[in-house]
Amino acid sequence: MAKILSERMLLSGDEAVALAALNAGVLLGTGYPGTPSTEILEAFGQLGGKAQWAPNEKVALEVGLGAAFAGARALVTMKHVGVNVAADVLFTAAYTGVTGGLLLISADDPGMASSQNEQDNRNYARAAGVIMLEPADSQQAYDFTGAGFAISEQFGLPVILRMTTRVCHSKSIVVPHPLVRGAAPTFKRDIPARVMIPAHARPAHRRLRDKLARAAVFAESCAQTLVEPRGKALGIITSGITAMHARDAAPDASILQLGLSYPLPINAIRDFVASVERCLVIEEGDPILVTELLAAGLKIEGKSERFRFGELNVDRVRRIIAGDESEEAKAPPGKPPMLCEGCSHRPVFETLRDMNCIVAGDIGCYTLGVLPPFSAMDTCVCMGASITVGLGLRHVLPFEEAKRVVSVIGDSTFVHSGLTGLAEMVYNPPATGHVLLILDNGTTAMTGQQEHAGTGRDLMHGASHKINFEEVCRAMGLKQVVTVDPMAGDGSLEAAITTALASGELAVIVARRPCILAAPKIRQYDKAAAEKLLARNAACSAAVVD
Structure with a gap:
């Protein structure tokens, strides 16, 4: 049953995804815990969804893919490095396609708040050939999750919802609205599409490229391609959390937020570039958008190499706009992490x-x-x-x-x-x-x-x-x-x-x-499990006596 719960809710991005997944009729949520994605499945389970931890991310995506083969909607969650583990599945799942909506959450960690690298998983959408959505706040996390399942089913492709630490953990107002729910699951045999021997994979690759071409046309005018026309002096092309920074840093600038960031709506981008005197691409992480748009012959500017590292914020975006290469103030040293007192x-x-x-x-x-x-x-x-x-x-x-x-x-x-x-x-x-x-x-x-x-x-x-x-x-x-x-x-x-x-x-x-x-929680869980087993055995014994 769908849960709207309230007209206005203060939710983290992770909680918004969980609520949207429930309202979109997701029948299975699976993944492996990893900051900043962990709370998605926990919230989904608390809301009443079927949620389970997999041994690792590859297993999670395989289970989710099986559910999608059966026509069900499946949510698969992991942090950015987890997609490395799941990549073996992802690349071929783009060939097999899906019947039910399959949404893969890639929770990236720019600045490495809790990770061993800060890889930019926008690269995975391009390498694997799957559609990518990037929300900028909790409301978009809710909206894009619902849209992601519908887009996945429309094009028969897995969709990556790329979030970052700030979107996952920051709270903002969400106005939940009813979402279109998926169809009832049923399995239809389709051996050429599902069994990737070379004879089937070759035409599957051609089908994939055709799907992506149609998705690019869709992206030109979809609800996730957001144009905010303001002044003509400066236009900013961006995606994800950086859109929020750009609005604060340059309130008079026109903004094109690429909520569907792959495949790119190149004609919409071309029109936007032509509508402003100066066009700046501001993206967190790798210079992916600027490289692609320069290759397309568009007159745009990008950030300098120094801003490739760590998270962006309003001050750093202002520096990018101004071309300010002066030394940035160093963040005050934090308390280093340490093993708990009494840790085994x-x-x-x-x-x-x-x-x-x-x-x-x-x-x-x-x-x-x-x-x-x-x-x-x-x-x-x-x-x-x-x-x-x-x-x-x-x-x-x-x-x-x-x-x-x-x-x-x-x-x-x-x-x-x-x-x-x-x-x-x-x-x-x-x-x-x-x-x-x-x-x-x-x-x-x-x-x-x-x-x-x-x-x-x-x-x-x-x-x-x-x-x-x-x-x-x-x-x-x-x-x-x-x-x-x-x-x-x-x-x-x-x-x-x-x-x-x-x-x-x-x-x-x-x-x-x-x-x-x-340990205290574990004792509570074990006690509750023992009591439940005792009650079940007592009920069975009573049934036998009757």
Whole structure:
């Protein structure tokens, strides 16, 4: 059932997307938690939508694609680096097309508030050949989400809704309105469109390019191509959050906001450029628009290279307009992040530091082990890379150095992309063996204590099947698998690491202790699940007696 809830609501961009998804009749929301996208699925589930965490982003997009093949509307959420993981699916999904609307949220993080890079995922729309929408505030997040599903179904293509940290987390007024809902799901066999063998993929590529050509025509006059004519002296072409900065920085300028930013409405852009004396392209991140428009022979200007880095704001946009290349004021230093007092990761990194280990690290709270007073992490690249980077080090380093290498990965990250690294560890073991520490704190802590397949709880914290890491490791061929409590203070952690390093064999140490922040909630969830199971068993017993 659709939920309007109120005529006017103060919502974050993430909450607006969730509400729009519900009102648009989305039957499945799936994704992997990652700032700044996490709250979308949480809000969708709280509103009553079917929401679930996938082990990783590739799995999420595959599940969403399956739903879209069945004619259902599906919402798939992830942060920008998650699209890297899902790209294998995305590129071919553009060939297969979809029946039901498929909306992929790419939540980009300019300025790297909580990320290892600030890649600009507008590049993915162009590389994969899918339609992209970019909202500038919460109202547009609501509107563009509803439009995204309709556009996806109209052209039979996945649509990327690209958001950024400011749009995701800033709150603004939303006036919800009824949205057109999707059709009831049903599966219709279409082997040439769905089975991408080369004989089917070649014509599918031609169909894709035809769809994009039609989408470009649609973009010329669609509701997401927003022209705000004001003065003729200056015109600004922009997209996403930068449109808000441009309105504040240059209130007298005419603005063309490309809400549908790929494929480009080139004729509308050409007309806009011709309507102003000076036309400036202001875009956050890579110079994608300016490069394309210059290539199209349009007389436009772009920003200087210095403004490619970090987030834009009103002051920086004013500088771009004025051509001001003077040194920008440095932001005051913030308090560096740190592991919580009482965090179970602390003794792990203290031990690794004191043992002078070479530590291949991973993405999560435990990444903070790189900072003082631990300074006990030597590499951190991407999700799951701790195992495989550690193996690479082991394979080539001299013996005395190689035997000091340890890989450290968290529980959610292990489920996300550590399993394939474990397979590599077993299949191609270094001559010196290897040691893997799985830091299991019972939650996806860094992004706000979400569940995963190793917690035994679903997205809404209800009971679910729990993957047993120790059994998985043993099933994959590991002989040395031990479990320790890193907070026990009895020397068991140091003893386990010492034994594993000295063995010269493959070893896995599961350091298990609930996150100190999540532990009270986990106890509540487990108690509620136990009570629910007890009530269900009692009801079953009563039914048998009757």
